[in-house]
Structures are given as C-alpha cells and as structure tokens.
Amino acid sequence: MNAIQYIFIHGLGQNLSSWDNTISFLTKPIHAVCLDLPSFLSNQNSTYANLYKAFSDYCESVSEPLNLCGLSLGGILALNYTIDYPERVKSLTLIGTQYKMPKTLLKLQNILFRFMPASAFENMGFQKSDFIKLTNSMSELDFSDKLKEISCDVLIICGAKDKVNNKAAKSLAANVTGSKLRIIGNAAHEVNKDNPEKLALELAAFYR
DSSP states (O other), X not given: OOOOEEEEEOOTTOOGGXXXXXXXXXXXXXXXXXXXXXXXXXXXXXXXHHHHXXXXXXXXXXXXXXXXXXETHHHHHHHHHHHHOGGGEEEEEEESOOSBOOXXXXXXHHHHHHHSOXXXXXXXXXXXXXXXXXXXXXXXXXXXXXXXXXXXXXXXXXETTOHHHHHHHHHXXXXXXXXXXXXXSSOOSXXXXXXXXXXXXXXXXXXX
C-alpha cells in the first residue's frame, strides 16, 4: 500500500523549496510532495485554466486520498480542486488564500508588475509576461457559492501581518463548516518563509 501523500503547493513568486523549512520542522515525518507550478505550464499559455487543468491531472494520478496544503495561488488551486472533486480530498489547508479574487488589488499588482524589470522575476519560475497573463486570467474566480459544500477537514491559516488576506481568512472560516482558523504571529503573507516552525506546529496538530 502506498504512503498517504501530503501535497504542498507554493504561491506565486515562490518555488517548491519554499516549503523546505516548514517540512523540516514537522516532528513526525510525512510523505511530503512539493509541487513546482511553473513546470505544469511548460509549453502552454500561462493562464489559470491551463494551470488548474495540469494540477488536476497531477492529483488524478495519485491513487490515495489527498492532503492538500496551498499558499496563496497554491491555496486557490487546492480549494478549486476540493470543490470539484470532494471525494478525492482528505484534508485541505489554505494559507493566505482568497476565495473571491479582489479585482482592484489584481489590477494594482499588474500595474506594478509592468514597471518591474524582467530580471526581478528570474528567481520566481514564471517570466514577467507569464506573471501578468496568469494574474489577469484569475480576475473572475469566485468560489463563494461553493464553500458550504466542502466536507473534508479544513485548516485556514493567515499571517498576523498579512493585512490583505486576514479578512478573507476569517470569512472562509465562517463559511466552511467545521474549519479551524489559526492566525500565526511574526508572519506576513509568506507564512512558510516568515514563521515555518510555528506553521509546522499547526500542521502537525491538524494532521494528527
């Protein structure tokens, strides 16, 4: 029998190594699989629809029930999949995740992206044009009407300093039945980088 997989999905601007410290702090070793999102879009147009299709195909290739843990973009993908395929997901952890895209914020981000030099994106996996195209394609995402249908165990996490996503985290917790909300101190949006030890403690307790 294969080991139960715990799948970690990084955020936009991160890479699979962004989870290394968090996983190293887990007191009980798990079969952790850290996905590399840019590789899912190899030779494809950088749109959310293409990324989600590739992510879904990967999840379908795993025979065991899934424990999904995603930050930001990774959380959106995990949430989308859990709604579409509830029978496949054993647990869901959402970190700094929006369930209804803030259109104004996305527009501001894209304006900033356009003025940033291409070199600023070199270590992020996606090229500058891919960043802009991907975020533009996400503007209409809205899972509001589906949240109450989620039936698996759900942990919602947000950094105490993540002002943009705190409201969404609390709203998610209010709308996803039986979910747990944890606010992690000394962390902004990238909780897996800002406070990986505390994040690992919360994950370990949740997975038990």
